[in-house]
Amino acid sequence: MKWATLAVHAGTEPDPMTGAVMVPVYFTSTYAQEAPGVHKGYEYSRTHNPTRTALETSLAQLESAKYGLAFASGMAATDAVLRLLRPGDHVIVSRDLYGGTYRIMRQVFEPWGLKFDFVDTSDIATVEGSFRPETKMVWIETPSNPLLHISPIAALADLAHTHGARLVVDNTFATPYLQSPLEMGADIVVHSATKYLGGHSDVVMGAIMLNNEADYQQLRFLQNAVGAVPGPMDAFLVLRGIKTLPLRMHKHSENALKIAEFLAAHPKVSKVYYPGLITHPQYLLAKQQMRLPGGMVSFEVKVKNMDDMKNFWKGLRVFTLAESLGGVESLVNHPATMTHASIPESDRLALGITPGLLRLSVGIEDADDLIADLKVALQSV
Ligand SMILES: *Cc1c(COP(=O)(O)O)cnc(C)c1O
DSSP states (O other): OOHHHHHHHTTOOOOTTTOOSSOOOOOOSBOOOSBTTBSSSOSBTTTOOHHHHHHHHHHHHHTTOSEEEEESSHHHHHHHHHTTSOTTOEEEEESSOOHHHHHIIIIIIHHHTOEEEEEOTTOHHHHHTTOOTTEEEEEEESSOTTTOOOOOHHHHHHHHHHTTOEEEEEOTTTHHHHOOGGGGTOSEEEEETTTTTTOSSOOOOEEEEEOOHHHHHHHHHHHHHHOOOOOHHHHHHHHHHHHTHHHHHHHHHHHHHHHHHHHHTOTTEEEEEOTTSTTSTTHHHHHHHOSSOOSEEEEEEOOSSGGGGTTTGGGOSSSEEOSOOOSSSOEEEOTTTTTTTTSOHHHHHHHTOOTTEEEEEOOSSOHHHHHHHHHHHHHTO
């Protein structure tokens, strides 16, 4: 089946009892047993819930994976994947990274005994030179957050495998519709389903998709043993979101390209980061491994310090100043003081997260209104 058909149908067969076309929201914590241990596959909702099962089936099919697992948040999913490792293991990680992923690595798993190197994973030679005998995982974000760097998934998968390590791809920015890391050789895909999968800024959830049976069994064990599971209502909301994912991603990408082109020609903008612009250093790689360049655009306004930015937000009528991304509404985020504030300033500047850097999550509104909004805001800088 083609992707758009899967998005609508995967995991959601009409309910055998009532014919309900949409999976019911199973608000139940426990399930009646005929005799001890004799049941219909459901015992307790931390372990399994039918609404969550429907979602997990859908998630697996979207990433053409054998297995899909839903977690209470993207961070809970990230936590579970890192728990596949043992103290002493080493992980090579994209330097340009979601702030929360950086935080859990540095502040939760480093004290626990894992070792991390944050490097430019868009450069194969740099990654190659970072392997140690104890390297067990390569963790990449592509496109990355917030600078939209692209890392070569297939080449990194080969490299990881020759060193006996797994390649994990945080596919949140691209979504399974725009990029299929498992098909390119990656071992595990992680998502913040809070973003494009949910798509409407009304739910927090995470997901893991993979093919390896042993890792799946361990992750399924951790999901139940640790218990960071989503509730049935959240599972329902993400299932609903997924049905329109292809439609939304086309519109997000179309709007984002128009905005990136507008910004690139604006005299107050010094840099635009968007993989759909021919000026992006990895434009060709993005074209090769992504179906469309996506809805995230970052750019740098020509300012000297944070103070110069203080009037930018006041002019905005359509864009909302907020963290997060991937919803139908357009958001603007100031990484230095918001999403990436937990990264020390010197590290931030070295990465390119400057006072004038803004990250847009371009929504599905009319592009003319979005551009008019940015025009006014840029005038006030
Ligand atoms: C938001 C986000 C996460 C964390 O997900 P939550 O659902 O907020 O816990 C991880 N990675 C990326 C790229 C994200 O954007």
